[in-house]
Amino acid sequence: xxxxxxxxxxxxxxxxxxxxxxxxxxxxxxxLDQTGGVLIVDGKIADVGPHITEDAVGNAxxxxxxxxxxxxxxxxxxxxxxxxxxxxxxxxxTASRAAAAGGVTTIVxxxxxxxxxxxxxxxxxxxxxxxxxxxxxxxxxxxxxxxxLGEEMSEIGLLHDAGAIAFAHGKTSIASARVMRNVLAYxxxxxxxxxHHLEDASLSKDGVMNEGEVATRLGLRGVPxxxxxxxxxxxxxxxxxTGGRYHAAQISxxxxxxxxxxxxxxxxxxxxxVSINHLALNENDIGPYRTFFKMKPxxxxxDDRRAMIEGVASGDIDVIVSAHDPRGAEGKxxxxxxxxxxxxxxxxxxxxxxRLYHNGEVELHQLLxxxxxxxxxxLGLKSGRxxxxxxxxxxxxxxxxxxxxxxxLLRSKSKNTPFVGARFEGRALLTLVAGRLVYNxxx
Amino acid sequence: MSLAxxxxxxPFPHRHLLGIEGLSAAEIVTLLDLSEDAxxxxxxxxxxxxxxxxxxxxNLFFEASTRTQSSFELAGKRLGADxxxxxxPTSSVQKGETLIDTAVTLxxxxxxxxxxxxxxxxxxxxxxxxxxxxxxxxxxxxxxxxTQALLDALTIRRHKGRIEGLIVAICGDIMHSRxxxxxxxxxxxxxxxxxxxAPSTLLxxxxxxxxxxxxxxxxxxxxxxxxxxxxxxxKERMVSSLIPSQREYFHFFGLDYDKLACAKPDALIxxxxxxNRGVEIDSNVADDQRSVIREQVEMGxxxxxxxxxxxxxxxxxx
Numbered sequence: 085x086x087x088x089x090x091x092x093x094x095x096x097x098x099x100x101x102x103x104x105x106x107x108x109x110x111x112x113x114x115x116l117d118q119t120g121g122v123l124i125v126d127g128k129i130a131d132v133g134p135h136i137t138e139d140a141v142g143n144a145x146x147x148x149x150x151x152x153x154x155x156x157x158x159x160x161x162x163x164x165x166x167x168x169x170x171x172x173x174x175x176x177x178t179a180s181r182a183a184a185a186g187g188v189t190t191i192v193x194x195x196x197x198x199x200x201x202x203x204x205x206x207x208x209x210x211x212x213x214x215x216x217x218x219x220x221x222x223x224x225x226x227x228x229x230x231x232x233l234g235e236e237m238s239e240i241g242l243l244h245d246a247g248a249i250a251f252a253h254g255k256t257s258i259a260s261a262r263v264m265r266n267v268l269a270y271x272x273x274x275x276x277x278x279x280h281h282l283e284d285a286s287l288s289k290d291g292v293m294n295e296g297e298v299a300t301r302l303g304l305r306g307v308p309x310x311x312x313x314x315x316x317x318x319x320x321x322x323x324x325x326t327g328g329r330y331h332a333a334q335i336s337x338x339x340x341x342x343x344x345x346x347x348x349x350x351x352x353x354x355x356x357x358v359s360i361n362h363l364a365l366n367e368n369d370i371g372p373y374r375t376f377f378k379m380k381p382x383x384x385x386x387d388d389r390r391a392m393i394e395g396v397a398s399g400d401i402d403v404i405v406s407a408h409d410p411r412g413a414e415g416k417x418x419x420x421x422x423x424x425x426x427x428x429x430x431x432x433x434x435x436x437x438x439r440l441y442h443n444g445e446v447e448l449h450q451l452l453x454x455x456x457x458x459x460x461x462x463l464g465l466k467s468g469r470x471x472x473x474x475x476x477x478x479x480x481x482x483x484x485x486x487x488x489x490x491x492x493l494l495r496s497k498s499k500n501t502p503f504v505g506a507r508f509e510g511r512a513l514l515t516l517v518a519g520r521l522v523y524n525x526x527x
Numbered sequence: 528m529s530l531a532x533x534x535x536x537x538p539f540p541h542r543h544l545l546g547i548e549g550l551s552a553a554e555i556v557t558l559l560d561l562s563e564d565a566x567x568x569x570x571x572x573x574x575x576x577x578x579x580x581x582x583x584x585x586n587l588f589f590e591a592s593t594r595t596q597s598s599f600e601l602a603g604k605r606l607g608a609d610x611x612x613x614x615x616p617t618s619s620v621q622k623g624e625t626l627i628d629t630a631v632t633l634x635x636x637x638x639x640x641x642x643x644x645x646x647x648x649x650x651x652x653x654x655x656x657x658x659x660x661x662x663x664x665x666x667x668x669x670x671x672x673x674t675q676a677l678l679d680a681l682t683i684r685r686h687k688g689r690i691e692g693l694i695v696a697i698c699g700d701i702m703h704s705r706x707x708x709x710x711x712x713x714x715x716x717x718x719x720x721x722x723x724x725a726p727s728t729l730l731x732x733x734x735x736x737x738x739x740x741x742x743x744x745x746x747x748x749x750x751x752x753x754x755x756x757x758x759x760x761x762k763e764r765m766v767s768s769l770i771p772s773q774r775e776y777f778h779f780f781g782l783d784y785d786k787l788a789c790a791k792p793d794a795l796i797x798x799x800x801x802x803n804r805g806v807e808i809d810s811n812v813a814d815d816q817r818s819v820i821r822e823q824v825e826m827g828x829x830x831x832x833x834x835x836x837x838x839x840x841x842x843x844x845x
Contacts, residue, residue: 229768237768239775266768269727273743326727 157189169198187512196254268328410498699758
């Protein structure tokens with residue numbers, strides 16, 4: 085791991101033009117899928133297409149990507165990076181190394197830090213820390229309400245101008261419909277995106293896993309999926325009222341997918357995400373009270389997981405996120421009901437998603453779209469595409485490389501992965517951010 | 528201006544002034560012309576007339592007011608009326624009397640004119656149905672404040688010579704503002720182009736149906752404006768999470784020189800008062816030579832004299 089860091093440092097900021105050739109270019113943004121290459125100059129994509137070959141790029145340095153997919157780097161819209169306040173779990177530096185190793189070139193950070201990101205100075209802090217310590221792009225979200233208390237709106241306009249990419253509410257929902265209405269209406273004036281966690285606190289109170297047979301057998305209190313769907317339905321009525329741009333951070337059940345479909349059919353500015361955990365795992369994986377499978381929203385029933393896959397395949401679910409949430413032993417080595425929620429996911433997001441492709445459940449194009457082009461569009465980014473002038477945020481992926489998840493090798497400070505010992509097929513071999521090599525599997 | 532038929536001679540046909548709604552362009556112009564004369568009167572050494580000699584005017588204010596109440600008081604006195612101010616803390620309302628009981632009680636004192644401000648929309652009209660005298664609305668909730676709209680129009684007309692065709696941007700807390708509603712009605716009636724500028728949370732639902740152009744950006748809403756009319760921001764709006772903070776409000780919606788530069792170079796700066804300097808208006812802008820905020824107060828007295836005169840013509844003689 086140290087070797088890897090050293091060598092990526094050495095290869096930073098190449099001054100010469102650089103070309104990746106003989107790759108299978110996949111760009112969900114434009115629909116491109118053919119053999120070719122990308123020419124990188126000054127951190128940007130100078131040219132892309134089948135005509136970019138070793139012979140065609142003159143004196144540029146060459147990277148041969150034969151047999152590999154070259155695609156835009158992943159934009160992960162839901163990452164908890166620990167800073168500020170929880171640096172023992174994760175820092176922007178460690179999170180960004182984990183991201184780079186997973187083909188993730190942009191992380192969107194949640195505002196439920198300590199202190200809460202509800203002030204322009206804190207947005208500025210994150211941006212500066214990221215610039216100084218992070219290998220990948222870091223885009224902070226700010227809190228919708230002061231202190232995430234759900235009562236007073238935060239300075240959405242000033243925070244937006246300071247660089248807050250969107251507005252979120254951590255792992256809670258705004259309980260007051262009036263406050264939510266005002267936030268949506270006010271944010272609309274600034275074109276700001278609202279990213280909401282869905283959980284009716286009064287319904288989910290004391291619940292620690294999905295409500296149903298498994299919870300009953302384990303003797304654990306359940307959280308009904310209605311706790312999610314109720315908030316989603318309310319929010320959609322408020323979107324209808326205000327016209328604000330709304331993104332459900334994560335949905336986890338079939339009923340929520342139906343609500344999203346109806347809202348989209350109505351033409352409302354509503355989108356949603358799903359975590360890789362809810363695509364790959366279900367409540368049965370908890371087994372003997374394994375706390376690494378405890379998260380918010382909880383892992384649901386198999387039918388809900390099937391629905392999430394259908395949603396990604398049909399495009400009704402726009403975005404796949406890692407929901408990266410590092411937790412140390414102090415949070416996880418506890419009785420299930422008392423353990424912390426959350427799982428790390430930056431390094432396993434791509435590989436776990438590729439399972440859906442290998443199983444024939446979701447087309448590769450659709451899968452990559454949900455991790456590149458769609459988040460880029462939602463956030464108004466220039467990245468997330470293979471296009472001239474776009475930042476050279478790229479990943480080279482071998483769809484077949486077999487590997488196993490060994491927690492102690494994860495770059496994240498916390499090792500709470502639910503994919504312990506999982507055997508995956510496919511991973512990022514190279515990751516580039518603004519043309520800089522930030523990860524090389526060969527190291 | 529085709530609407531501005533010289534209608535000064537036309538009598539003002541209403542017994543009450545409850546709002547701008549229902550007034551014709553000619554009636555508004557009549558009041559403005561009368562106000563013009565009253566403004567001259569206010570600049571003479573002898574400001575006294577006897578139009579209301581022997582009449583009783585009661586200022587009934589259920590909501591605190593400084594300038595509106597004092598200008599009605601002054602207007603009444605200049606016209607020779609006996610003026611009585613009903614202060615809220617000592618009024619019967621505190622003892623549980625209903626609005627209508629209060630009205631009936633006051634009516635028994637046989638006043639000729641009743642000037643009423645109340646925190647509930649529609650309360651002044653309700654009261655007018657229960658008394659025999661003329662009633663003037665000095666502000667009812669978020670509904671109307673007709674004399675404010677008249678004094679604003681008078682101030683504009685004195686500077687611009689007309690109302691028709693002017694672009695007037697009304698900026699700030701539109702949702703809770705009776706001043707905005709009365710101004711929208713009056714300015715539209717006289718043919719101005721009215722814009723409202725506010726964050727979405729301070730815009731009233733369906734406001735565009737009142738014939739205004741709606742903007743949520745000051746920089747856009749002020750482009751080519753002839754008149755920039757600022758509204759007062761109540762502190763409660765932050766507690767109720769309609770806006771985040773004073774500093775954010777000032778940054779995006781406070782009138783400073785940067786935003787003012789979008790308006791016409793000779794744009795008038797107006798504010799109904801009382802101002803929150805540094806919240807909705809930059810202190811220097813408030814004192815700029817384009818600011819007519821002090822003149823608005825002067826015209827307030829003139830307009831109220833004119834309204835009292837117009838209504839006095841309908842008061843019964845014995």
